[in-house]
Amino acid sequence: MRATGQLQNLQGNHACAMGAIAAGCRFFAGYPITPSSEIAEKMSLELPKVDGIFIQMEDEIASMGAILGASMGGSKAMTATSGPGFSLKQENLGYAAGAEIPCVVVNVMRGGPSTGLPTRPAQGDIMQARWGTHGDHGVIVLAPCSVKEIYQEMIRAFWLTETLRVPVVVIYDEVIGHLVETVELPSPQSIEQAERKWASGPSAEFLPYQKTKDMVPAMARPGDGYRAHTTGLTTSESGFPTQDPGQVEAMVTRRLGKLEHHAADIASYEEIDCKDAKIILVTVGISARAAARAQQQARDKGLKVGLFRPITLWPFPVVAFRAASKKATHIIVPEMNAGQLILEIERLMSAKQTAVGINRIDGEVIDPVAILEKIEEISRA
């Protein structure tokens, strides 16, 4: 690995591994799957150098289980996968959401469903990332669109998961994962390390899931002498299972409210020329790279077009989106699926606005020309 602070050519998946290590990740459990295997391979090389542990597990489910164990053991932990593997991890992700276990899961998106198109890009897991596991649950999903941003978002992913005790999913498509770009990485010393809120005070009074002002319960650090009970069952504040309707409702409400309470910290987005825009492009990943070019070309032609790119995909940055799209009559949503992100846009936009999808479901990327054509078509009407 080259020293940071100088220009280097870096692949998206390698940037993912290096961002995680810079953020303090010291445990990785994974399983080979295209197109995310390079993350595991890089981790197998780099983690031992920082006294971290890499384990290749026997399957996707075990990989996810191992990082939850490692996280409960007090280490910053992550796994990485793609399509089918992401499906297999869903029950464990629900466990992480329910028991509030910090963890980062990277999903490099390929064509689906099932084995689908293992080597082709897609953005078909946008809704799965939000709703993949059963039951009411909160999850944070980050969607970087460049090699540098993957590095940055991995650092933010660990920050969010460690401080909020919410599972964080980082999703990007195969193109971004295998893209090699010239980047300058910050020095590891300049990266602030997230610290979990550890339990303090007398152990007799410790409640593992106590409702606090910031909605984040303190966690018992292994070895600190606390008796902690963790379970996949719904619990009361004591951590013990309950079926008491009042306690159950309070627990589910707090876990969901945690995300609402920290919405401003979680939200992240990029906004280009939205103020006066009649047409707003909303998109993520490689589609956002094409959209940025189309947006620039449209402006060159004098068309009032803006780009709103959610970097935090879930919870969707509602406030920012509504503010950015105030003057817009049309919202174009380019995405490499049959129409997923557009559902959220339709939910959020005003009655006067129209949402238009540009969809590709053939394993190819959306090019700027297709987006520009749609912009011009709408502008003429």
Place this chain on the structure above:
Amino acid sequence: MTDQTSQPVKFYQTGTHTVGNRLLDDAKRTVQSSMDRSNAITSGHRACQGCGEALGARYALDAAMRATEGQLVAVNATGCLEVFTTPYPETSWQLPWLHSLFGNAPAVATGVAAALRVKGRKDVKVVAQGGDGGTTDIGFGCLSGMFERNDDVLYICYDNEAYMNTGVQRSSATPPAARTATTQAIGDAPGNVFGTGKNLPLIAMAHNIPYVATASVADLHDLEAKVTKAMAISGSRYIHIMVPCPLGWGSASDATISVARLAVESGLFPLFEAENGTLTKVNKIRRLVQVEGYLKMQKRFAHLFAKDGKDQDSIDAIQAMANHNIERFGLIDVDTTS
């Protein structure tokens, strides 16, 4: 032209692996030598040069096809075999073939076999197959379940000792010290540091299923005979075939058979059969070799023979595994005149 089949076969000819089919009686010839073979995996697939898996699967499936008179359904886990036989828009499979998922081939095969029973089609048999990753790792639970229920399926594992399809990452069948993409030759204990490779044939035997066998592409007559025998038995059957991978092992593509043979002759890969949990037959080693020659043929073990010093400890440890097999399975006749 002389009738070559009538030519008496001399001992030195049958005693070698290179004996030509034309020297044997018709009944003893391989399925592959027959013009009527099914070509279950036909030509035009995209396997690498020297692929052991393509060879093993071809012999195994054609033998199974002959044994069932072509009434065979194959279920195939995700992996090299699935990918290289089905490049869009083609297929090499000349039989009904289901690609399942990575981890569920035994369960899908169980379902197919159950449906055939429901439909009263006793004549149609089911084969499930996968690589070592799909068998010893992600599909292990489903496979154990299939064994425990004694479902009427022959499961064939083509073992090339790593995940080759995704770029040579380790599996639980990867031998110690081997370099893979996730067990690099770095640090104090270079290469794969875990275990000695999961011994699935022995695990299969522990389920007391009717038939378990190991086979190698180094002895294709033996491989075919075992598949044929398995197809005559009902219930769960398991055959574990060693198939060298020139790409993943870093062996020469024209050395696939030699490297597979050294694995057998060193004792690292014992050939045996077991019925209902009991060992019934062992292929004796004819000419014992040390593991070093086997290891040297493969770049995945190159770090053990580095210029700045040989890793004798690792080599000894692998030799000890071979010795253990020799003793455990009785691979050598101790009763010699010497």
